[in-house]
Amino acid sequence: MILLQAVRIAKSFGARRVLNNVNLIIQEGERAGIVGVNGAGKSTLLKIITGALSPDAGEVIKAKDISVSYMAQDGGLESGQSIWHEMLSAFTHLIGLEQQLREMEKRMGDPTVMADGKQYRQLLRDYDSLSADFENKGGFEYEANIRGVLHGLNFRDMDYNTPVNILSGGQKTRLALARCLLGAPDILILDEPTNYLDMDNLTWLEQYLQSYRGAVLVVSHDRYFLDTLTKVIYDLDNGGITRYTGNYTGFIRQKKEMQEQQLKAYKKQQEEIARTEEFVRRNIAAKDTTRRAQSRLKTLEKMERVTRAGERTQGKRFFLCCPAKRAGSA
Ligand SMILES: Nc1ncnc2c1ncn2[C@@H]1O[C@H](COP(=O)(O)OP(=O)(O)OP(=O)(O)O)[C@@H](O)[C@H]1O
Ligand SMILES: [Mg+2]
Incomplete structure (x- = not known):
């Protein structure tokens, strides 16, 4: 059962588009992680999901009568x-x-x-x-x-x-983290909960969350924590989001495979472009071959270009990842 769904979320701050057409779902009992470089928009997305911030476009749909607790990044309890x-x-x-x-x-x-x-x-x-x-x-x-x-x-x-x-x-x-956990909500949303935890606390938290009865959505730069806990990774990059099934290591592997496929497709297309360009160059001026050359030129112009890994292409993104060391940040 889907507990919460963020649909086509967009958010800009000034001229900067931070989130663009972002979709995310939280299923019952699911443990999902959100990763991305500093400033990718992870906290912004959580704020929108929890209603602390309004999106410019899109909507957040929550199942009836479910409880949600949210711990903001560095959000200490004040009392x-x-x-x-x-x-x-x-x-x-x-x-x-x-x-x-x-x-x-x-x-x-x-x-x-x-x-x-x-x-x-x-x-x-x-x-x-x-x-x-x-x-x-x-x-x-x-x-x-x-x-x-x-x-x-x-x-x-x-x-x-x-x-x-x-x-x-x-x-x-x-x-604040303790208070969130004790509330035992249907969805626990935690923004970098491992900051300020020592190794013992971290191990304790991993175990606590593993046996937690509700769903957990967590932003973290700690790959070991994500590896232990998550079954789904949402990767935020360039305002877009990609969902991967598996833990952090699985996500890195899948992303690498996609990058390799992307690079292969790029190289193949570059060879084809070079061949076609050469054909056009040699035949465009000749009377009996100019029509074929012109037709190839049109094909070339219309061709949807595959780009190198790390760049935007055809609505999909591929990028290099920098896994964090434990206690460090990604
Ligand atoms: N209220 C705001 N006003 C203007 N810009 C903002 C605001 N909140 C966030 N931003 C900008 O939006 C971008 C995304 O910020 P956000 O805090 O969501 O990133 P993040 O992925 O959580 O980063 P980190 O890993 O450092 O916590 C950043 O460039 C940030 O400066
Ligand atoms: Mg943040």
Whole structure:
């Protein structure tokens, strides 16, 4: 099932066309990566997908009732509240249920309610049903989940009562990531989540996302992270996007093969052009061959040219990639 679809998105800043006819889909449970050089438009595309920015053309279609969380690039959590309070905000629904349960428990101990057999039995039934709902929604685990995520993202030695606004930029970014993960949305959209993570945190995040129940769309320059996580790569280049099935290594291989095919086709066409030009040059002036030469000249003029790899051609693009080293940037 398709959860979200970006259709023919275009966006310019001033005279610069950053996105041109960009299409992207996110399927249920899919793990997709977006790659491209600095300034390619990755963050712009995510902002458009999440509604933080309007496109000049095109539309974003979202399936009904699906939840989306977005962590912006370097988007740190800003709050005067404590770390723990901010993480609890991912579970307001469960906390509400918990409060209802506590109130019911109080009423169960109320002698007037206990004396009314009918009312008391109804209360017990409601309590059972609410307890089951609470349990199914992870009510007995959410505090452990918070601790697990904070531990995984390097807050294990931190006092969780610390106000968020005194934390460093890197810590605030990691907290924003933690908050996004705890929200457990149907689509998790992360813009360079591995910045500010050490190797242990990174390994923890890879494992967390691998077993994540929802879909993940992630921008990253970390090829190892993408290799571990993604099954689809979207490559943004020159404003256009190409979808590759597979992880990052598979994407590099496929792109290389396409480049080689492109170069072969280019060379073949160049030879044909040279032969035709030579024929035209030798025959255009001669009375009995001029018509054939003119016809070849027309063919030459109309010919759709294949270009060398790295250049734009016939609506498709081929380019060289620079895979990043771990902890470095592409
Ligand atoms: N609000 C804006 N106003 C003007 N130009 C912008 C704006 N936002 C982005 N740009 C420009 O659009 C281009 C794409 O920016 P974007 O941040 O989407 O790139 P990116 O692929 O995310 O790059 P990076 O890998 O460095 O994060 C850049 O040239 C950037 O300067
Ligand atoms: Mg960016």
